[in-house]
Amino acid sequence: xxxxxxxxxxxxxxxxxxxxxxxxxxxxxxxxxxxxxxxxxxxxxxxxxxxxxxxxxxxxxxxxxxxxxxxxxxxxxxxxxxxxxxxxxxxxxxxxxxxxxxxxxxxxxxxxxxxxxxxxxxxxxxxxxxxxxxxxxxxxxxxxxxxxxxxxxxxxxxxxxxxxxxxxxxxxxxxxxxxxxxxxxxxxxxxxxxxxxxxxxxxxxxxxxxxxxxxxxxxxxxxxxxxxxxxxxxxxxxxxxxxxxxxxxxxxxxxxxxxxxxxxxxxxxxxxxxxxxxxxxxxxxxxxxxx
Amino acid sequence: xxxxxxxxxxxxxxxxxxxxxxxxxxxxxxxxxxxxxxxxxxxxxxxxxxxxxxxxxxxxxxxxxxxxxxxxxxxxxxxxxxxxxxxxxxxxxxxxxxxxxxxxxxxxxxxxxxxxxxxxxxxxxxxxxxxxxxxxxxxxxxxxxxxxxxxxxxxxxxxxxxxxxxxxxxxxxxxxxxxxxxxxxxxxxxxxxxxxxxxxxxxxxxxxxxxxxxxxxxxxxxxxxxxxxxxxxxxxxxxxxxxxxxxxxxxxxxxxxxxxxxxxxxxxxxxxxxxxxxxxxxxxxxxxxxx
Numbered sequence: 026x027x028x029x030x031x032x033x034x035x036x037x038x039x040x041x042x043x044x045x046x047x048x049x050x051x052x053x054x055x056x057x058x059x060x061x062x063x064x065x066x067x068x069x070x071x072x073x074x075x076x077x078x079x080x081x082x083x084x085x086x087x088x089x090x091x092x093x094x095x096x097x098x099x100x101x102x103x104x105x106x107x108x109x110x111x112x113x114x115x116x117x118x119x120x121x122x123x124x125x126x127x128x129x130x131x132x133x134x135x136x137x138x139x140x141x142x143x144x145x146x147x148x149x150x151x152x153x154x155x156x157x158x159x160x161x162x163x164x165x166x167x168x169x170x171x172x173x174x175x176x177x178x179x180x181x182x183x184x185x186x187x188x189x190x191x192x193x194x195x196x197x198x199x200x201x202x203x204x205x206x207x208x209x210x211x212x213x214x215x216x217x218x219x220x221x222x223x224x225x226x227x228x229x230x231x232x233x234x235x236x237x238x239x240x241x242x243x244x245x246x247x248x249x250x251x252x253x254x255x256x257x258x259x260x261x262x263x264x265x266x267x268x269x270x271x272x273x274x275x276x277x278x279x280x281x282x283x284x285x286x287x288x289x290x291x292x293x294x295x296x297x298x299x300x301x302x303x304x305x306x307x308x309x310x311x312x313x314x315x316x
Numbered sequence: 317x318x319x320x321x322x323x324x325x326x327x328x329x330x331x332x333x334x335x336x337x338x339x340x341x342x343x344x345x346x347x348x349x350x351x352x353x354x355x356x357x358x359x360x361x362x363x364x365x366x367x368x369x370x371x372x373x374x375x376x377x378x379x380x381x382x383x384x385x386x387x388x389x390x391x392x393x394x395x396x397x398x399x400x401x402x403x404x405x406x407x408x409x410x411x412x413x414x415x416x417x418x419x420x421x422x423x424x425x426x427x428x429x430x431x432x433x434x435x436x437x438x439x440x441x442x443x444x445x446x447x448x449x450x451x452x453x454x455x456x457x458x459x460x461x462x463x464x465x466x467x468x469x470x471x472x473x474x475x476x477x478x479x480x481x482x483x484x485x486x487x488x489x490x491x492x493x494x495x496x497x498x499x500x501x502x503x504x505x506x507x508x509x510x511x512x513x514x515x516x517x518x519x520x521x522x523x524x525x526x527x528x529x530x531x532x533x534x535x536x537x538x539x540x541x542x543x544x545x546x547x548x549x550x551x552x553x554x555x556x557x558x559x560x561x562x563x564x565x566x567x568x569x570x571x572x573x574x575x576x577x578x579x580x581x582x583x584x585x586x587x588x589x590x591x592x593x594x595x596x597x598x599x600x601x602x603x604x605x606x607x
Contacts, residue, residue, distance in 0.1 A: 042431040048403040059438035065356040112339040117367045140333040147350035153603035160451040312444035
């Protein structure tokens with residue numbers, strides 16, 4: 026089973042039980058964030074959660090400050106992809122009791138980034154375990170009804186990315202250092218300029234653009250993918266963890282600074298992405314894809 | 317370092333950076349839940365998060381449906397302790413790719429309980445890891461300014477629990493089965509009846525009552541602790557995972573049905589709990605207490 030199949034199974038179960046939406050939840054499972062609306066307010070709240078595990082997402086010898094920075098960046102990037110401003114976060118952290126120095130570094134990296142964007146750390150949970158893992162929840166706000174959704178792409182719109190791709194995959198291959206940044210200012214700017222559809226590139230362009238096309242019921246033709254210096258086309262097409270924004274630009278809208286047009290949204294077939302006319306399989310990161 | 321010391325260290329770091337409160341967060345680290353207030357609303361939102369790890373909180377051979385039930389119960393119990401109604405939850409779940417049947421059982425137990433209380437499952441995160449772990453976030457609502465706080469106990473108030481204690485510790489000792497229930501209806505009833513201070517018993521009465529006294533700047537005298545059938549006094553005083561509610565009853569308020577008065581809040585010394593006149597050390601669960 027792929028990750029998408031597991032998620033589809035969960036979503037079906039929730040619909041059957043009547044707990045897929047409601048109680049103020051207007052967008053549930055399937056986008057970068059859940060969207061929640063409280064009575065009497067002018068802003069919607071968005072929620073996202075991202076787990077990291079030692080041995081999967083990072084190794085014991087990684088710089089603890091970098092791991093703390095990345096842990097928060099992953100969730101802030103989802104927030105950016107909704108065009109939202111982050112308000113607060115919660116942090117669940119599990120670690121061996123003797124790893125206090127590592128945890129100190131992790132918290133330094135995490136809270137430095139939280140401080141930069143004035144994200145309040147409102148609570149969390151601590152456990153003692155053999156291996157380190159963490160889970161970061163971010164709540165953000167976005168003007169009512171204006172959250173950027175991955176289901177909002179329309180045929181004819183240009184597909185854009187916020188920067189060259191493949192940096193994280195290159196660093197992984199060369200054991201180099203890459204510290205991603207959440208595109209928070211850009212996400213809010215895109216929303217203000219009338220963009221409706223965005224997501225963040227966490228699992229690789231081929232994987233994530235396919236998900237965007239499935240959610241929007243459309244196809245995509247890629248023509249011009251910007252490759253980070255030193256990286257390969259494969260890094261750029263399939264490498265994850267870049268945390269650039271992927272978005273679609275309605276007709277007449279100018280391409281924002283530093284962003285690049287990489288292709289076109291088509292009428293379909295739904296979920297099919299091509300690169301220079303060839304079918305591009307979603308070969309990015311999937312936790313559950315059979316080997 | 318104890319868990320409390322680690323949390324105090326984090327809280328100090330946040331205050332220094334100016335990210336301990338604000339952006340709508342009116343109660344941050346230190347209570348059962350964070351409390352958040354959005355402009356224009358009549359209800360506050362409360363947030364809680366609880367992680368569970370295979371080998372720490374449950375074993376591989378435990379009934380997966382029970383584990384799913386308990387995972388949600390732990391967070392719903394925090395919600396109950398705030399006097400709140402749960403609205404939605406997020407679920408982060410990590411498991412070995414081959415554990416699909418186990419996960420199916422986990423989700424059955426989790427969603428059955430979510431369905432019972434109409435808690436929407438709004439999103440989450442999936443990872444593939446060697447060992448199973450999960451993290452559950454619950455958002456609830458409570459009338460503005462009325463969340464029950466562990467810092468609200470006052471000298472002279474009676475201390476109550478919602479039922480006999482030690483059931484979970486007894487089950488652990490005898491390898492029996494104990495499936496806890498979150499006291500959601502009771503939590504909301506207590507709030508409506510004017511109770512201001514509550515918390516849930518997750519780490520044992522001695523540990524949790526000490527935390528309540530520290531937060532409220534008061535002491536406590538225990539006299540009459542109800543012991544579950546078959547359990548010992550030690551189970552009842554120090555055993556965790558019962559998920560009964562601990563609360564204080566202002567003068568003139570009647571003891572709610574099935575609840576029991578177990579002692580009295582005193583002026584202090586702050587954080588000191590006695591049982592029949594003897595100092596009761598906080599010997600409940602602490603992930604980080606040195607052996």
